[in-house]
Amino acid sequence: MxxxxxxxxxxxxxxxxxxxxxxxxxxxxxxxxxxxxxxxxxMATVRRDGFLIDSGAEQVSGRGYDATWAVLADLGIGAAELPRIGRRIGVWRDGRVRPGLVHPLGLLTGAGLSVRARLDLGDVLRGRHDFDRPEAFGTATVAEFAARYHPDVLDYLCRPVVSGFFGWDPEKSSAGPFLGLLSAIGPSSAWRTYRDGMxxxxxxxxxxxxxxxxxxxxxxxxxxxxxxxxxxxxxxxxxxxxxxxxxxxxxxxxxxxxxxxxxxxxxxxYVPMVKVHLMLDRRPAAGVYLVVLPAVASRTVSTIVFDHLKHPDRAPRGRGLVTLVAHPSVAARLLDTSDAEVADLLATAAEEFVPGLRSAVVRAVVHRFRDGLPxxxxxxxxxxxxxxxxxxxxxxxxxxxxxxxxxxxxxxxxxxxxxxxxxxxxxxxxx
Structure with a gap:
């Protein structure tokens, strides 16, 4: 035909x-x-048993996303459909979550960084890099870029962010795109999510x-x-x-x-991405909606997202939804592992950071992207x-x-x- x-x-x-x-x-x-x-x-959402499960992208930015907002205007979708998340993100260090990552307040609270590293973070945040021309920065890797600063900048900022959000190995991926994106979107306080799913x-x-x-x-x-x-x-x-x-x-x-x-x-x-979404019978306590885990804390889970804090309608009233993103070092082998094994491995690893998580799980949904992110x-x-x-x-x-x-x-x-x-x-x- x-x-x-x-x-x-x-x-x-x-x-x-x-x-x-x-x-x-x-x-x-x-x-x-x-x-x-x-x-x-x-950029899809699965609807199941009253839960809205964002299988890929988790948020958009209120700044730096000019093309997205232009198309949304064409569609008649306004800011009311994309409420601010309104909660900070954090990094795990020394047994607890340190809030304020990728946010100016992190310069005051520490966000897991030493005093010297906070000064270096200010330099990183003040940098202006071109979103549309990442090659303008050169081809230095994330690790090479971070090497000019205090070691905390790599270990508790750059490495966990690029591993958790992009699935990258900082020794293999260039800093230009990472810095261009950070410069465009600004602090996490500008981040939003779609009320009715991504x-x-x-x-x-x-x-x-x-x-x-x-x-x-x-x-x-x-x-x-x-x-x-x-x-x-x-x-x-x-x-x-x-x-x-x-x-x-x-x-x-x-x-x-x-x-x-x-x-x-x-x-x-491309790098692969593997995520497990845990539908819970209760909402675990959390002061931030997203936690990135440095490699010294876990090489199994890189990111924990409390989706019910990202937007309350992601889970039915009184119930919770937590997303776990596999660390880049294990993501490739999990592509061909059963859903039950993936869910058990990631939930077990996350228990250290969210006590009682496994006992609250009612159902798990696994998403695999063999071609996850460039x-x-x-x-x-x-x-x-x-x-x-x-x-x-x-x-x-x-x-x-x-x-x-x-x-x-x-x-x-x-x-x-x-x-x-x-x-x-x-x-x-x-x-």
């Missing part, structure tokens, strides 16, 4: 949906093809678009004026294609990428600018990996840019 379409967007994550939205606004006919049975990708934006976009679920793109072959997409016996011919999937998936399905694009595609690696290796960062400056073509790309920036705002920006590039190519064809 063959089908002709104007623009095909492969992937219904937030990047693909944004690209499709922008193209549709410009008058193009767009068909979104999604291999899974839902939209949202890593998939709110994705659902609103999908409602306005032509989306085909459970459609797996097996091969994409680019031509000079069009491209072909194959899924089993189905062939789709498209005037333009946007590949809005992780770079490793692009390398699997895109048969003939241009030679000048392949170095960046090959350098754009790794931002020095090689990818060094190649990003050249890739971004390339001439447009029949096949474009969208995703946070395009900007080497592991966050939903980068995905939204990439979707808007991919749409702009598709439209620019079309205008040139009609000149």
């Amino acid at each position: 063959s089908t002709d379409v104007d623009v095909a967007v492969v992937g219904a994550g937030i990047a693909g949906l944004t690209a499709a939205h922008e193209l549709r606004k410009a008058g193009r006919e767009v068909h979104v093809l999604e291999a899974g049975n839902r939209v949202g990708g890593r 998939d709110t934006m994705a659902r609103a976009l999908a409602d306005r678009l032509d989306v085909s679920l459970s459609f797996r793109a097996d091969e994409v072959i680019g031509g000079t004026r069009s491209a072909r997409i194959y899924s089993g016996s189905t062939e789709i011919r498209a005037r333009s294609v946007v590949l809005a999937v992780p770079a490793p998936v692009v390398r699997q399905v895109y048969v003939n990428p241009p030679a000048h694009e392949t170095p960046f595609l090959e350098a754009s690696t 790794e931002a290796t020095p090689g990818a960062v060094a190649l990003r600018a050249h890739f971004a400056a390339r001439a447009g073509g029949v096949v474009e790309y969208a995703g946070d990996w395009v900007g080497v920036m592991p966050c939903s705002e980068a995905a939204v920006r990439s979707g808007r840019r991919a749409a702009a590039r598709v439209l620019a190519v079309s205008r040139k064809e009609h000149v």
Whole structure:
């Protein structure tokens, strides 16, 4: 069976949906093809027994997320739908949580840092780095950047944050994207969450678009004026294609990428992410909504999120919802481990930090992302600018990996840019 379409967007994550939205606004006919049975990708929410479980992204920022807020305005979604979380995050040190991480108050309270390290933290927070040009900082790794400061800056700030939020190894991933994101979003007091779940934006976009679920793109072959997409016996011919999937998936399905694009595609690696969401019969005591664990405290769990404190409606009244993120050192091997084993391993490790957690568990839900977040290796960062400056073509790309920036705002920006590039190519064809 063959089908002709104007623009095909492969992937219904937030990047693909944004690209499709922008193209549709410009008058193009767009068909979104999604291999899974839902939209949202890593920005999705599972609703079960009265719980709202954010399977991937946990929060957005009230500042630095200009593209996200612009799309939300298009959709008629205002700030009331994204209340401030209003609680601090903390780091575990010496047997207790130290609040104030990634917040100016941390300079006063310590946030787990020594006095000398607090002075260094002020220098880090005052830095101005370009979200859209992470290569401007150079290719120094997070560990190399932190080495200029007191050891606490690496051990109790940089390492736990990049491990817990991005799944990175600080010795392998570049500091530029990390610093660019910190500089853009500012203190954690600006962080918000969607009242009705992190998939709110994705659902609103999908409602306005032509989306085909459970459609797996097996091969994409680019031509000079069009491209072909194959899924089993189905062939789709498209005037333009946007590949809005992780770079490793692009390398699997895109048969003939241009030679000048392949170095960046090959350098754009991902790290896995594994999360277990524990539905509880009570709400454990906590003074912060999120705790990052330094490697000296745990190499099994990197982050603990008290979702019922992030927003009270994440769990039914009187019940709790706690999310545990696997440490990068164990995430890869947990990809093929049973749900029961993953839940038991992470809950047992977290018991030290949340006493009584295991006895409160009613049910556990496990989410695995083999392609969790872009790794931002020095090689990818060094190649990003050249890739971004390339001439447009029949096949474009969208995703946070395009900007080497592991966050939903980068995905939204990439979707808007991919749409702009598709439209620019079309205008040139009609000149």
